[in-house]
Amino acid sequence: MNIINTADGSHTIFLPAMNEQYHSVNGAITESEYVYIDKGYRFCNVSHPIVFEVGFGTGLNCLLTAVEAGKMQRKTRYISIERFPLSSEIIGQLNYGRLISAEADKIFEKIHTARWNTEIQISPFFSLLKIEADLLQFQPVFAEKCDVIYFDAFGPDKQPEMWTPAVFSKISGLISDGGIFVTYSAKGEVRRNLTTSGFVMERLPGPPGKFQMLRGIKQMANI
Ligand SMILES: C[S@@+](CC[C@H](N)C(=O)[O-])C[C@H]1O[C@@H](n2cnc3c(N)ncnc32)[C@H](O)[C@@H]1O
Numbered sequence: 001m002n003i004i005n006t007a008d009g010s011h012t013i014f015l016p017a018m019n020e021q022y023h024s025v026n027g028a029i030t031e032s033e034y035v036y037i038d039k040g041y042r043f044c045n046v047s048h049p050i051v052f053e054v055g056f057g058t059g060l061n062c063l064l065t066a067v068e069a070g071k072m073q074r075k076t077r078y079i080s081i082e083r084f085p086l087s088s089e090i091i092g093q094l095n096y097g098r099l100i101s102a103e104a105d106k107i108f109e110k111i112h113t114a115r116w117n118t119e120i121q122i123s124p125f126f127s128l129l130k131i132e133a134d135l136l137q138f139q140p141v142f143a144e145k146c147d148v149i150y151f152d153a154f155g156p157d158k159q160p161e162m163w164t165p166a167v168f169s170k171i172s173g174l175i176s177d178g179g180i181f182v183t184y185s186a187k188g189e190v191r192r193n194l195t196t197s198g199f200v201m202e203r204l205p206g207p208p209g210k211f212q213m214l215r216g217i218k219q220m221a222n223i
Pocket residue numbers: 021022023054055056057058059060061081082083084085133134135136152153154155162
């Protein structure tokens with residue numbers, strides 16, 4: 001596991017054994033901000049949304065959402081599932097908080113020191129529930145439906161078992177009608193699997209270095 005610099009100066013993690021990064025080398029913060037915050041979180045018009053993330057990883061999407069929730073003064077609950085939590089040694093080297101602001105740096109520390117499997121209030125507008133579990137085995141432990149899904153697993157070519165109709169049906173069961181699904185992948189098979197699982201899909205222009213990304217809206221069950 002190596003920490004590398006991406007084009008906007010923010011770090012990402014490279015896994016040599018998988019030949020895969022956690023984020024785009026064209027800019028980790030730039031990609032997260034564009035795909036998840038702009039096309040997902042800001043696009044959702046629910047006043048107090050619940051966000052569900054697949055793949056907590058470095059906590060970058062979580063941090064950017066917490067910062068945005070504070071700016072918008074929008075009460076937000078964030079639930080994230082992670083099978084392989086990163087060590088505090090790795091987390092301590094990541095530069096996201098420092099690059100954004102002193103306040104963001106404090107939030108970054110709070111989200112990483114927050115206990116797993118317990119909902120924690122991180123700031124006046126942001127609570128976090130980190131779930132340590134394998135999405136493939138996961139049985140939801142929260143009653144409410146989510147409003148936004150950030151689907152940030154490793155790529156479909158590297159981790160095909162995460163992008164199947166069975167997984168997307170499970171995800172579809174977690175989200176409210178009209179809820180928003182966003183992912184950095186634009187693969188045709190992914191789009192088709194999401195359509196089969198009840199989402200109306202659109203391709204959007206991608207972040208730097210990626211031609212397109214996907215966004216879906218959960219259809220009402222009886223349509
Ligand atoms: C592309 S990385 C993105 C992580 C994170 N969103 C970030 O910004 O750092 C994918 C993440 O999904 C996690 N993951 C892989 N398989 C998983 C599974 N079956 N269930 C839950 N998380 C998984 C990985 O450990 C990794 O942290």
